[in-house]
Amino acid sequence: MDLGTIIGIAAGFACVAITIISGGDAAVFVNAPSMLIVVGGMISATLMHFSLGQFKSIFGVVKKTLLCKLPDTKDVIQKMVNYSAINRRDGSLALEKKINEAGDKFFIKALRMVVDGQAETLIEKQLGREIDNLVERHGIGKKILEFMGASAPAFGMLGTLIGLVQMLGSLEDPSQIGVGMATALITTFYGSVLANMIFIPLAGKLGIRSKDEALMREMIVEGILGIAAGEAPTAVKDRMQTFLATGKRFNVRPKI
Secondary structure, X not given: OOHHHHHHHHHHHHHHHHHHHHOOOHHHHOOHHHHHHHHHHHHHHHHHHOOHHHHHHHHHHHHHHHHOOOOOHHHHHHHHHHHHHHHHHHOHHHHHHHHHHOOOHHHHHHHHHHHOOOOHHHHHHHHHHHHHHHHHHHHHHHHHHHHHHHHHHXXXXXXXXXXXXXXXXXXXXXXXXXXHHHHHHHHHHHHHHHHHHHHHHHHHHHHHXXXXXXXXXXXXXXXXXXXXXXXXXXXXXXXXXXXXXXXXXXXXXXXO
């Protein structure tokens, strides 16, 4: 689970809630029609801009971003070094017993391709296509979140304009102007909160997560290609650590 995102969202809403409560009557910030035009309008615009399938996929993408943890880099490199040593000592068929130990689905698929004796070029091409598809899916999810982050304040402003028009139509009762103005402005508040505390930060987190996951998969591909070529564990380790900053590289020895 990505605790940073969870803590950030919880802390943001807590700050807003404390500010509202300390200012007096919190009930004025609850307005169903205002929430309806912001949330309903945002969802409607998103459905018009993207396909229904793309819109539905955003829930899975966000869930994965928040709940699924990427494999540990050191653990992946250690496993790959171990598999390289087994491959050189006993042959690729000996790796079949280790497939389920890989953990990550992409890692499992890559290792199975080596066990099946597929050519390096085919392995590289097929796994590369998987990485490209991953980046594309995450890119669409990021665009959807960014669009929702842009449309929520827009519909908040639209709700404010509707409220102002309704308020100006009943100026014969000055005592209602303050209440009418507060009701009109609450939609802008809803739109701003949804955009800046949920959708825009999640879009940014998804972009970062996508880059990290693609980098991890590229690292796995390099290691698998080294194993398929029959390279020594040290060579496989060096292949994979080219993706890491010099200061983050570490020594790994086979553990078999």
